Amino acid sequence: xxxxxxxxxxxxxxxxxxxxxxxxxxxxxxxxxxxxxxxxxxxxxxxxxxxxxxxxxxxxxxxxxxxxxxxxxxxxxxxxxxxxxxxxxxxxxxxxxxxxxxxxxxxxxxxxxxxxxxxxxxxxxxxxxxxxxxxxxxxxxxxxxxxxxxxxxxxxxxxxxxxxxxxxxxxxxxxxxxxx
Amino acid sequence: xxxxxxxxxxxxxxxxxxxxxxxxxxxxxxxxxxxxxxxxxxxxxxxxxxxxxxxxxxxxxxxxxxxxxxxxxxxxxxxxxxxxxxxxxxxxxxxxxxxxxxxxxxxxxxxxxxxxxxxxxxxxxxxxxxxxxxxxxxxxxxxxxxxxxxxxxxxxxxxxxxxxxxxxxxxxxxxxxxxxxxxxxxx
Numbered sequence: 001x002x003x004x005x006x007x008x009x010x011x012x013x014x015x016x017x018x019x020x021x022x023x024x025x026x027x028x029x030x031x032x033x034x035x036x037x038x039x040x041x042x043x044x045x046x047x048x049x050x051x052x053x054x055x056x057x058x059x060x061x062x063x064x065x066x067x068x069x070x071x072x073x074x075x076x077x078x079x080x081x082x083x084x085x086x087x088x089x090x091x092x093x094x095x096x097x098x099x100x101x102x103x104x105x106x107x108x109x110x111x112x113x114x115x116x117x118x119x120x121x122x123x124x125x126x127x128x129x130x131x132x133x134x135x136x137x138x139x140x141x142x143x144x145x146x147x148x149x150x151x152x153x154x155x156x157x158x159x160x161x162x163x164x165x166x167x168x169x170x171x172x173x174x175x176x177x178x179x180x
Numbered sequence: 181x182x183x184x185x186x187x188x189x190x191x192x193x194x195x196x197x198x199x200x201x202x203x204x205x206x207x208x209x210x211x212x213x214x215x216x217x218x219x220x221x222x223x224x225x226x227x228x229x230x231x232x233x234x235x236x237x238x239x240x241x242x243x244x245x246x247x248x249x250x251x252x253x254x255x256x257x258x259x260x261x262x263x264x265x266x267x268x269x270x271x272x273x274x275x276x277x278x279x280x281x282x283x284x285x286x287x288x289x290x291x292x293x294x295x296x297x298x299x300x301x302x303x304x305x306x307x308x309x310x311x312x313x314x315x316x317x318x319x320x321x322x323x324x325x326x327x328x329x330x331x332x333x334x335x336x337x338x339x340x341x342x343x344x345x346x347x348x349x350x351x352x353x354x355x356x357x358x359x360x361x362x363x364x365x366x367x
Contacts, residue, residue: 017352021238022201023305028351043295050294051274053301056196057267058205060237065271077272085244085260088236092244093256095230103229107363112233114362116313117333118354121341123306127299134295143296151304158301159199162294169293173285 004079007068010037011083014064019112020119022052022060027122029063030129039071042133050166054159060084139172184258187250190216191243191262202231202238205263209246218250239263313337313367333367 010032018025026049033039040048045063052062061081068080095102102108135144147161194208206228213219219227223246231241240260247259281287311317314334319327340354361367 013352015237016235017355018237019235019355020232020309021203021305023302024309025237026302031351043291046295046298047291049302050291050298052271053200053298055267055270055274056199057264057270058195058198058202058237058239059200060202061240061264061267062271065268066275069272069275074272077268077275081264081268085236085240085264088234088240089244089257089260091234091236092230092241093248093253095234096245096248096256097253100226103226103233108233110362110366111359112362113313113333113367114336114358114360114365115355116309117337117362117367118340118358120306120310120313121337121344122351122354123302123309124341125344127303127306130295130299130302134299140292140296143293144300147297147300148304151301152307157200161301162297165293165297166290167293169289169291170286172293173289 003072004075007071007076007080008083008086011064011068011080012086015084016087018060019115022058022063023123024119025060025063026130027126029067030126033067040067042129044070046130046134050162054162143168183251184255186216187218187247187255187258188262191247191259192265194243195263196266198239202240202242205239205242209242212246219246223249310337330367332365336361336367 014025014028014032017028026045029045030042034042034045045067048063048066049059052059052066055062061084064080064084065077069077072079099105131144135141143165147165150156150161151158190212194205194212198204198208206224209224209227210221213221213224227242227245227249230245231238234241240263243259243263244256248256251258278287314330314337315328316330317328336358340358343349344354
């Protein structure tokens with residue numbers, strides 16, 4: 001029970017600090033869940049993210065469920081996910097009830113202009129760490145560059161890109177190209 | 181009561197069919213508003229703005245807001261729970277399968293392809309945020325290339341980044357400092 005409460009608490013903190021969508025959640029997960037608590041490895045986190053992109057549902061939620069499940073099975077998955085949405089529920093309910101003009105407040109938009117800069121630095125830090133773990137040979141450099149260009153320059157849905165990259169990895173193993 | 185059941189079903193289906201980031205739920209919200217009349221297109225515009233300027237996953241924030249508009253606080257909770265139900269079921273099933281096949285060569289091969297792809301997508305998302313936060317793309321038309329770079333913003337980004345690499349402080353401290361800087365200086 002104590003561990004389930006900890007899951008809720010940790011994921012509620014992550015939910016409260018995630019600004020700008022699911023990708024911004026990653027640096028927080030690296031710190032809180034990988035480094036500080038060793039609940040999952042950096043590689044597992046990447047796998048969850050990749051699978052979370054091409055399965056139904058929002059990436060952030062899928063990732064929370066994955067980590068919770070790894071930690072404490074079925075209940076863990078449910079508790080981590082509930083923990084993650086609690087801050088949203090509270091904050092959005094308050095805003096919807098009392099401050100419908102919230103997004104147009106000057107104070108909010110100036111604070112956000114600063115927070116966005118912080119999110120850039122956080123994501124850069126996260127990407128550097130992931131890159132070291134994920135991009136280990138010429139093939140993975142190639143995949144990284146192709147996917148980066150595709151995501152930046154085209155409108156191909158990311159779910160399709162993820163499936164294609166997985167298939168590519170599978171074919172390489174099948175042909176013995178990546179056998180290690 | 182009928183509305184509550186319908187609200188749950190609508191958001192359950194959204195969670196089931198929306199794949200990817202939170203904004204993937206947006207087309208479902210527009211359809212829902214046309215079909216049910218629970219909220220207007222103006223409501224949707226407002227809930228996007230609020231969802232993007234508050235913490236939490238954007239899709240979740242939008243569901244809470246839309247549910248609240250339909251049925252009050254209980255509606256917000258209901259819509260949010262409905263949206264996450266399919267995720268929880270599907271991801272737990274996948275986790276069970278992964279546990280079994282984690283060490284198979286096929287799964288390992290798939291992940292060797294997935295990991296660099298996943299990293300690249302996060303990098304692309306980061307560059308998208310960076311364009312918004314660090315550049316003034318509207319200055320591009322002016323012809324003065326230097327003005328395109330938002331120098332104070334870039335300076336703050338560099339300082340924050342160096343601190344993150346050096347010190348182990350909770351992320352909320354950096355977010356707080358950045359928010360404060362945004363209020364005091366404005367970027």
